[in-house]
Amino acid sequence: GQQLNQSPQSMFIQEGEDVSMNCTSSSIFNTWLWYKQDPGEGPVLLIALYKAGELTSNGRLTAQFGITRKDSFLNISASIPSDVGIYFCAGFLTGTASKLTFGTGTRLQVTL
Amino acid sequence: ETGVTQTPRHLVMGMTNKKSLKCEQHLGHNAMYWYKQSAKKPLELMFVYSLEERVENNSVPSRFSPECPNSSHLFLHLHTLQPEDSALYLCASSQDMGVRSPLHFGNGTRLTVT
Numbered sequence: 001g002q003q004l005n006q007s008p009q010s011m012f013i014q015e016g017e018d019v020s021m022n023c024t025s026s027s028i029f030n031t032w033l034w035y036k037q038d039p040g041e042g043p044v045l046l047i048a049l050y051k052a053g054e055l056t057s058n059g060r061l062t063a064q065f066g067i068t069r070k071d072s073f074l075n076i077s078a079s080i081p082s083d084v085g086i087y088f089c090a091g092f093l094t095g096t097a098s099k100l101t102f103g104t105g106t107r108l109q110v111t112l
Numbered sequence: 113e114t115g116v117t118q119t120p121r122h123l124v125m126g127m128t129n130k131k132s133l134k135c136e137q138h139l140g141h142n143a144m145y146w147y148k149q150s151a152k153k154p155l156e157l158m159f160v161y162s163l164e165e166r167v168e169n170n171s172v173p174s175r176f177s178p179e180c181p182n183s184s185h186l187f188l189h190l191h192t193l194q195p196e197d198s199a200l201y202l203c204a205s206s207q208d209m210g211v212r213s214p215l216h217f218g219n220g221t222r223l224t225v226t
Contacts, residue, residue: 004154031211042114042202042217043155050212088155096209098145098168102155 004089004103012109019076021106023089028069033090033100034061043088047074081110115139116218118203124224125193133188133221135203141216143209144186146178149200149220161186162209193225 006023013019023032031050035043047058049065049072056063060077072089086105093099116137125131137144146158160168161180175197177189186203200220206213 033214041219042116042204043215044114044217045214048212048214092211096167096211098157098160098209100157100215104152104154 004091004101006087006089006103006106008106009104010107010109012111013079015079015081015110015112017079019079019083019108020073021075021087021108022071022073023091023103024071025091025101026070027093029091029093030069031092032063032065032072034063034072034074035088035090035102037086037088037105039085046087076108079108079110081112083108084110114216114218116203116205116216118201118218118221120221121219122222122224124226125190126226127193127195129193130189130191132190133201133203133223135186135188135218137184137186137203137205137216137218139205139207139216141205141207142183143206143213144180144183145204145206145215146186146188147202147204147217149202155202159188160209167209190223193223195225198223198225 003026034046037043047063052069053067054065062075064073086107088105089103119134143162148156158172159178164180179187202220203218204215
């Protein structure tokens with residue numbers, strides 16, 4: 001089946017630093033989504049991407065739909081303590097939302 | 113407040129017990145989902161209901177039994193579980209099953225099987 005590999009698996013950064021993480025797929029996707037899961041809570045959608053090459057921002061977050069359609073990137077600028085959590089990518093090719101494939105997540109920890 | 117409420121938040125059960133997880137959504141959505149989240153593994157879709165009809169069952173063992181009595185409520189009935197079933201069980205809903213209808217997740221039930 002389809003697999004999504006997220007990199008890095010975890011990262012420690014200092015407050016104020018910029019963060020980059022990516023997600024690669026073994027096959028092409030038509031939709032890429034980025035979710036964040038805070039400790040003790042469910043995932044929350046951050047950004048949705050629907051077109052190859054698309055670049056979308058949500059506050060300090062920017063995500064891009066890779067031109068090959070097999071990858072996506074998420075950047076966080078000027079990180080703050082509340083950015084702590086697990087960031088999941090998700091994508092799918094065709095069909096309904098039940099065909100969504102999730103990555104294994106990138107755990108972000110921010111030190112002051 | 114996510115609009116999707118799951119109860120209980122934590123559950124410890126023995127392998128011979130029977131318990132149920134409850135999910136309620138207040139968003140007026142038509143589709144509801146059960147996911148299993150285990151450490152270091154991707155979210156695994158278990159069941160999908162659309163307009164109260166089950167539309168997907170991803171090879172889930174029969175010891176997990178879903179029920180969707182109406183579009184706002186979803187249950188997961190558990191019986192004779194195994195220790196490897198310990199995980200975070202997440203409920204989600206979406207307006208419909210279209211790709212542009214984002215999933216709204218609840219905060220999950222942390223299940224421990226002893």
